Amino acid sequence: MDTTALDASYFDEQLYVKHVAVDNVIFGYHDRELKVLLQRPNYQQKWTVAGGYVRKTESVEEAAHNIAFLRTGLKDLFLEQFRSFGNPSRTKEDWLAIKKSFENAGVQPPPDSWILDYSVSIAFYTLTEFSLVSVQKGPFDEALEWWPVAQLPPMMFDHALIIEEALKALRRDIYHYPIGYELLPRKFTLPEIHSLYETILGKTLDNRNFTRKLMSSGIIKKLDEIRSIGAHRSPYLYKFEKKKYDAALKNGIFLGF
Amino acid sequence: MDTTALDASYFDEQLYVKHVAVDNVIFGYHDRELKVLLQRPNYQQKWTVAGGYVRKTESVEEAAHNIAFLRTGLKDLFLEQFRSFGNPSRTKEDWLAIKKSFENAGVQPPPDSWILDYSVSIAFYTLTEFSLVSVQKGPFDEALEWWPVAQLPPMMFDHALIIEEALKALRRDIYHYPIGYELLPRKFTLPEIHSLYETILGKTLDNRNFTRKLMSSGIIKKLDEIRSIGAHRSPYLYKFEKKKYDAALKNGIFLGF
Numbered sequence: 001m002d003t004t005a006l007d008a009s010y011f012d013e014q015l016y017v018k019h020v021a022v023d024n025v026i027f028g029y030h031d032r033e034l035k036v037l038l039q040r041p042n043y044q045q046k047w048t049v050a051g052g053y054v055r056k057t058e059s060v061e062e063a064a065h066n067i068a069f070l071r072t073g074l075k076d077l078f079l080e081q082f083r084s085f086g087n088p089s090r091t092k093e094d095w096l097a098i099k100k101s102f103e104n105a106g107v108q109p110p111p112d113s114w115i116l117d118y119s120v121s122i123a124f125y126t127l128t129e130f131s132l133v134s135v136q137k138g139p140f141d142e143a144l145e146w147w148p149v150a151q152l153p154p155m156m157f158d159h160a161l162i163i164e165e166a167l168k169a170l171r172r173d174i175y176h177y178p179i180g181y182e183l184l185p186r187k188f189t190l191p192e193i194h195s196l197y198e199t200i201l202g203k204t205l206d207n208r209n210f211t212r213k214l215m216s217s218g219i220i221k222k223l224d225e226i227r228s229i230g231a232h233r234s235p236y237l238y239k240f241e242k243k244k245y246d247a248a249l250k251n252g253i254f255l256g257f
Numbered sequence: 258m259d260t261t262a263l264d265a266s267y268f269d270e271q272l273y274v275k276h277v278a279v280d281n282v283i284f285g286y287h288d289r290e291l292k293v294l295l296q297r298p299n300y301q302q303k304w305t306v307a308g309g310y311v312r313k314t315e316s317v318e319e320a321a322h323n324i325a326f327l328r329t330g331l332k333d334l335f336l337e338q339f340r341s342f343g344n345p346s347r348t349k350e351d352w353l354a355i356k357k358s359f360e361n362a363g364v365q366p367p368p369d370s371w372i373l374d375y376s377v378s379i380a381f382y383t384l385t386e387f388s389l390v391s392v393q394k395g396p397f398d399e400a401l402e403w404w405p406v407a408q409l410p411p412m413m414f415d416h417a418l419i420i421e422e423a424l425k426a427l428r429r430d431i432y433h434y435p436i437g438y439e440l441l442p443r444k445f446t447l448p449e450i451h452s453l454y455e456t457i458l459g460k461t462l463d464n465r466n467f468t469r470k471l472m473s474s475g476i477i478k479k480l481d482e483i484r485s486i487g488a489h490r491s492p493y494l495y496k497f498e499k500k501k502y503d504a505a506l507k508n509g510i511f512l513g514f
Contacts, residue, residue: 017276017375020343056375059344084341084379086277087316118274118313122341122377172433 011113016053018114022063023051023123023159024079025166026071028130028146029183034199035130035146036163037071038153042142043100046156049163051121064124071144072133077126078179082169085158086120094156105140121158125166129183150202174200178219178248181240189227189235193220218244268370273310275371279320280308280380280416281336282423283328285387285403286440289456292387292403293420294328295410299399300357303413306420308378321381328401329390334383335436339426342415343377351413352376362397378415382423386440407459431457435476435505438497446484446492450477475501 009015026037026049038047050071054063061079068077095116102108130146137144147153149167152160173179180196190211198205214220221241226234266272283294283306295304307328311320318336325334352373359365387403394401404410406424409417430436437453447468455462471477478498483491 017343017377018371019274019276020377054343054375054377057345060341060377061344081340083338084317086274086311086379087318088314114275118311120274120277120311120317120377120379122343122379176429 011115015055017056019118019120020054020060021051021119021121022054022060022067023049023121023162024064024067025049025123025125025163026068027125027127027149027166027170028133029127029196029199030129030131032195032199034149034202036149036152036166037130037135038145038147038155039071039138039141040143040153041098042140043104044098044142044156046094046154047143047147047152047159048156049159054122060122061124064122064126068126068128070138071135072128073136074128074133077128078182079124079126080169080173081122081124083165084120084122085162086118088118090121090158091119092116098156121162123162123166125170127170127179127182171201178217178240178245181245187223187225187227187237187239189237191235193238217248219248268372272312274313276375276377277311277317278308278376278378279311279317279324280306280378280419281321281324282306282380282382282420283325284382284384284406284423284427285390286384286453286456287386287388289452291406291456291459293406293409294387294392295402295404295412296328296395296398297400297410298355299397300361301355301399301413303351303411304400304404304409304416305413306416311379317379318381321379321383325383325385327395328392329385330393331385331390334385335439336381336383337426337430338379338381340422341377341379342419343375345375347378347415348376349373355413378419380419380423382427384427384436384439428458435474435497435502438502444480444482444484444494444496446494448492450495474505476505 028035028037037050039050040047050067052063052067052070054060058066061081064079064081065075065077068079069075135144135146149163152163155163170179174197180193183196184192193214194205194207194210197210215222219241220238223237223239225237227237228234285292285294294307296307297304307324309320309324309327311317315323318338321336321338322332322334325336326332392401392403406420409420412420427436431454437450440453441449450471451462451464451467454467472479476498477495480494480496482494484494485491
């Protein structure tokens with residue numbers, strides 16, 4: 001069942017939790033680019049992050065995983081809840097505009113719908129390697145695209161703020177959790193992991209200091225293998241040390257680059 | 258208006274946001290002790306953190322500040338949202354028990370109340386100096402007390418988990434934000450701030466390394482004043498550098514003790 005479609009069943013209080021939405025800022029990384037997956041509903045000019053509602057039979061985490069799965073086909077992504085957003089004015093205005101999407105789709109929300117009233121968004125971010133993903137529009141979306149985090153289109157609701165806060169949380173968390181695992185090939189070079197961290201943090205990291213801190217953390221391991229990428233360029237390959245990596249993911253570490 | 262009282266008005270959908278609660282883990286520090294403020298509703302054996310509901314005219318942050326104000330009389334406390342909790346089973350069982358508190362107070366929740374259905378808690382933590390606070394029970398509470406974080410009483414709902422997660426968030430945030438400001442006298446000694454950090458982190462911090470990192474961050478400043486606490490003990494006093502402190506609070510720093 002598609003929790004991200006606009007559907008009359010959302011107004012059924014037996015099925016869905018009123019006043020609560022889940023938004024999932026899906027970040028994608030590939031080759032020095034950090035992007036975010038955005039959707040534009042039918043008949044709308046502005047964009048939203050991937051979002052949906054919460055069925056009464058599921059947890060908010062399950063709802064967020066489900067949203068990521070519906071849009072990317074991927075399960076078990078690194079998923080982190082970073083903040084909830086709730087105030088009287090965050091969605092009202094844009095929902096009045098978006099009603100057109102409902103009506104054109106033959107769905108008439110009740111005039112006293114909570115959607116036009118007070119809506120709390122529980123926001124998550126997740127990470128994926130965008131070149132490996134084929135994205136899947138929702139039935140009421142006109143577009144679903146990866147946008148560079150530094151050049152976002154006009155956003156609905158408070159979704160520009162939600163992305164900004166997600167990015168802040170990601171940039172904080174990357175110092176504490178080895179969240180690069182899913183974004184790199186299984187065997188990677190030091191320049192590759194260095195680029196990943198620089199791109200996510202949006203700043204230059206001293207090469208030697210970065211390598212020293214990363215190696216001393218023990219979460220990556222040098223292999224006895226090289227990759228040939230040119231006559232004079234044959235960098236060593238590295239991989240994550242699964243055991244140390246898992247412990248770091250569970251307990252946190254500090255990668256003080 | 259007291260948002261933390263159990264009151265028939267909570268069931269009024271015109272006033273309150275259904276399915277949404279706010280919980281505020283109020284930490285108190287004093288002299289090497291870290292405590293948390295807990296309340297025990299009338300006729301109950303188990304305890305809860307300070308909590309309440311969200312009026313449709315206020316933001317979730319306003320609701321959390323209001324809860325802190327009602328229980329401690331303090332405004333403008335350091336307040337941080339750290340996670341929301343939502344799943345089908347987190348509150349149901351204990352709410353069935355707690356109904357007694359309603360009924361004994363002459364308030365009969367409707368049989369189909371959302372309180373017995375699905376409830377999302379948006380959780381915050383806040384910090385205060387507990388020796389300076391006189392706490393104020395809610396009208397439906399039998400007790401409101403400071404408990405040591407290491408020795409909690411039996412907790413209702415998932416509130417033991419909420420406290421555990423709040424403590425994790427506090428211990429993470431203390432590396433990034435100078436949140437000791439409100440917990441120390443305006444002029445303090447190095448042993449005082451050292452004890453504060455050790456107590457919150459629940460571990461020993463090397464004295465010299467701690468002092469060096471703290472001084473190099475620039476957020477505290479040595480004064481030309483001493484405090485006489487004995488014949489051979491006259492430690493220098495320090496204070497926060499307000500400007501650097503505010504910048505660190507806004508942008509984050511890293512206090513890598």
